[in-house]
Amino acid sequence: MPAPTEKTRPLRLDAERNRAAILTAAATVYAERGSHTSLEEVATLAGVGVGTVYRRFPTKGLLIEALLEATMRDYAERIEAFAVQAETEPWEAFRGHVMSLVHMQAKDRAFSEVIADPASSSDAFRDHHDRALRASLALTARAQSAGVLREDFHHRDLLILTRASHGIVAAGDPEDVGDPVRLAELFLEALRRR
Structure with a gap:
C-alpha cells in the first residue's frame, strides 16, 4: 500500500x-x-x-476557493430551486432569485466580487457558475413565457444588476443591506409586465 x-x-x-x-x-x-x-x-x-x-x-486564491466553495454551491442550488418554482409561480420565482442574489451579495463581499465578475473568478467555481447560469436562463424564459416578465428583458440585465449591487456593497456599510435591496426592488418593479 x-x-x-x-x-x-x-x-x-x-x-x-x-x-x-x-x-x-x-x-x-x-x-x-x-x-x-x-x-x-x-x-x-x-x-x-x-x-x-x-x-x-x-495563496489567497486557494483560501478564497476553500471559503466560498459551499457558498457557490448553495448559490447554484438556490437558483435551480427557483427554476423549478418558476414552472408554477414564475414571477415569485424570478423575484425570489433576484432578491436572494442581492441578499447574498450584501451579506458577503467576497461572494459579491466573485459573482459580479464570473469570467475572472476561479476555475474551481466554473461548474457552479455554469449550473447557476443554466437555471437562471430557464427561470427567466419561464417568466417571460408566462407573460410576467417584460419581453425586452435580456439576461445580461441581471448581470448589470449584480454589478451595480456589488458596487453598492463594496462602497457601503457592511451592516446596511438597504441600498442594494432597494435597487433590486426598483429593478423588479421596472421589469414586471403588467
Missing part, C-alpha cells in the same frame, strides 16, 4: 484546529471587507502566524 501523501493524510488535531480558525477568520474579514484583505489580517484574527496560513493555503 502506498504511503499517504500530504493531500491524503489526515491533519493533526492542532493543524485541523488552525485550519478551522483560519477559515472562520477569513469568512469574517472577507465577508466584511472583501478579498483585498491581506492574509496577515486573516492570521491575526485567527490567532495563528502568517506562516501557518501560508502552509494551509499557499
